[in-house]
Amino acid sequence: MHLVRDVLDKQIVDRNKTKIGKVDGLVAEMRDGQPPRVLFIEIGSIALARRLGPRLQRWASRLAERLGGRKHREAHHIPWQEVRDIGVDIDIDIDVRDTAIFDWQDWLRDHIIRRIPGGA
């Protein structure tokens, strides 16, 4: 398997078949005398911004912290052990509701979409 070809930028689907985002970044750990090991998948605009440039990453991080609080200062992490299958999509054994990934969509739903007739 090639990490960049077969994993990076692929669709991630959670335990309930909800599309929760793409593999926006991958983090690996370098170990002395042993091959590197993938630790987690990153999701979110901060990881995407870093791919465009370090300055953009700082801006995205500051903006996310201002909008969503401290826990949004870094990209969301999905531990590599939670990956179950890599096919058309990447299936992970996590419920997106237990993470902060959809905080912004939840905010949108609760504050705007639900208040418009027919939205719920």
Next chain:
Amino acid sequence: MKKLVEISLGVVTSVGGFLEIGSIATAAQGGAAFGFQLIWAIVLGTVCIIFIVEMAGRFSAVSHHTISDAIRERFGFNFFLWPLLATLLVNSLVLAAEIGGASVALEFATGASFRWWALPVAFAIWLLLWKGTFGVIEKGVSMLGLVTLCFVVAAFELRPDWTAVAAGALPSLPQHDAGSYWFTAVSILGASISPYLFLFYSAGAIEDKWDSSYLGANRAIAGLGMSFGGTISVAVLIVAALVLPPQGIHQIDDYHQLPLLLTSVFGWWGFVLFTASLFIACFGASLEIGLQQAYLVAQGFGWNWGEDLKPSDNPGFSAVYSLAIFASAILMVLGLDPLKLTNFSMALTAASLPLTIVPMLFLMNDERYVKDRRNGWIGNAAVIFVIALGFVLAVVSIPLEIFGQS
């Protein structure tokens, strides 16, 4: 039998979805200014869009990916950003032109300026997307689009010289106004080969849960649907070529001239038919483009998407189409001329095509996605040729058009 019904429905949908403000306005302009001479541009554009739409459907049926989703996956985010931004921008302008077209139809019907109609039209589009399902939008609304067949009836009523029509299907050099000739040719190509058309078709294949058993149906729908659609565009051009120059109109510079196309043939009913055709064609296209904006963003960033889900189940997706529709409507409220915007955005479409088509051709030749259903060399060559032609013509003629007129 079930497949046959699906094929006919698909063809009807494509015919209904093909004609919109871009194809009506550019074909009418081509006919008024250059007679039958520009028919080749419609033929070339139609052949090209048949190839591209067939590829988009085949890709999604075999790989279970949409094109937008796969461009991000295959080429990475940093590349994807360019087609994403270009397509979002071009689509917003085209969407504004379509909302303008529907509003102009309401101006014809009521006498109140299109600027007053832009927001109510946007609201109606938004409401259908908010409450409707994919089936309602794809089949119901585009079925109404069959009213545009009245242009074909009109073309036959006018008894054109069919040898001259056939001669127009072969490319030829202009005898006068070369700059305007090539600009119109580019706009016609851009109107036929709209990115929203094939990106939407690829998302539709996923929404309708296509698999490899749909490849035959896909070929039939792409071939027949787009050919019929192209035929209606040619009919608009023929009608314009025969009706407008005798009334002294060699250049359409005001959208109020457009209903003349049908009033000269059908009288008062022609006015009703033209108004209805314009409204339905533009309204249907607006629905598709509004949805496509949301598909593009949601598929690119991996959010939940699907027109059959309730807005509260995909808040990001519904927020994108809501914003896209009202942002585009604002351009019309500000009083941009719908006709000028149409011409400009069609040429811009042609210029932006390589950004989506070139990665798409790579995908169509990648076994990891399309397995043994890869493109043949004819398909690849045809598409590369027309896209390159459109791009070169656009890069040359857009500056000519902008600076030549002022």
